[in-house]
Amino acid sequence: MxxxxxxxxxxxxxxxxxxxxxxxxxxxxxxxxxxxxxxxxxxxxxxxxxxxxxxxxxxxxxxxxxxxxxxxxxxxxxxxxxxAIAPVIASDLLSDGFAARLRGGPSVDEWEGKLATYGTEYMSMGAGDIQRRVSRELVIVQQQLEDTRLWSVASRLMTLYAKTFPGSDGSKAVHWYRMAAQAADQAGDDEVRVWVRGRAAIALGYEGASLGFADVLADQALALSDAPSLGLLNAVYGRAHAAALRGDRATALSLDLQGRRIFDTVGSHEQTSDHAVPWWRLNVFRSLLLARLGDEKGAVEAQEQARRDLPSELPRFATHLELHRGLMLVRAGDREGGVAYARAAMDALPSEKHSLTLRMLMEEIKKP
Known part of the structure; x- marks a missing residue:
């Protein structure tokens, strides 16, 4: 390092x-x-x-x-x-946990409000900030799980926490995604069970990490319910990215078509939350998928559609689109030019806004 x-x-x-x-x-x-x-x-x-x-x-x-x-x-x-970092953080977490137990902790509505806030902040905050704050919340919510409604809250917090670890490490992210799925099962809410699994599947598929586990989670989501939902949409695109990375073009394109049909029913009006999939974000999913498949025309069209509606306060996602262009150049045979293009895009984004996913995409572009 x-x-x-x-x-x-x-x-x-x-x-x-x-x-x-x-x-x-x-x-x-x-x-x-x-x-x-x-x-x-x-x-x-x-x-x-x-x-x-x-x-x-x-x-x-x-x-x-x-x-x-x-x-x-x-x-x-x-x-x-x-x-000294570890004991200081551990002390704070222990204090918060016991205090929550003594006070009773936030209400269900307050927890839902916290989740909504984190959903928005995730779009612009760095992984380190999110990880630190969500770890604190997990210590608190686990003191309240006698209220079974809070298993739903815990499962979604775990999903967010998992996303602060690189999926490619093969253990931390997968461990937390697995626990999030189990926590969602405790909640007994099928919509949450599908969403947690689908969000994990698209995160891993987009990162190109732990593809076998991404498939497992996506398959579980699809088996739980075939009703159109954002969770199902995420699961379908998680499976599509896994197929593309394995070179299964036909399956990836079929899943892309299925995903677009689901989006027509459930696409989000909310523009800046991790819990939402608006039109621009769907096209971020598709831009990378089509770049991985070497479909330059389709990828460029998806990038243009995403840029048209991408909120200006989310520059990290504009960098995602630029990295997709770099990947397209590499897939077209211009490895040196593609890597240089992607590196320039990363350099243009302040380093504190670099996400684990962006760094993993950069590594994918640089692979020989």
């Missing part, structure tokens, strides 16, 4: 923005460090000198060797577990 990624991971573990990290250093050492310097460190454009390595060690509460020693960086996650 390179130094910039170590800095970024430690910053996110504390729930800090790049600007907040710069401010912490300035307050402690009387410096005038700007946010842009932190961004340059994390992007690898600039390597911090010894003074700033010591400053980072102090304000991020991590061993100096984590920043100085390449071997230590390769065992970074182990090192972090031994720093």
């Amino acid at each position: 390179d130094l910039g990624e170590v800095i970024r991971q430690l910053r996110l573990a504390r729930g800090w923005s790049q600007g907040r990290l710069a401010t912490a250093i300035n307050e402690r050492y009387g410096t005038t460090l700007a946010r842009e310097y932190v961004s340059n460190w994390e992007c690898g454009k600039v390597t911090p000198r010894d003074f700033y390595l010591r400053a980072l060690s102090a304000v991020l509460d991590a061993p100096l060797a984590t920043f100085e020693d390449d071997v230590k960086r390769r065992t970074f996650l182990t090192d972090v577990a031994g720093t």
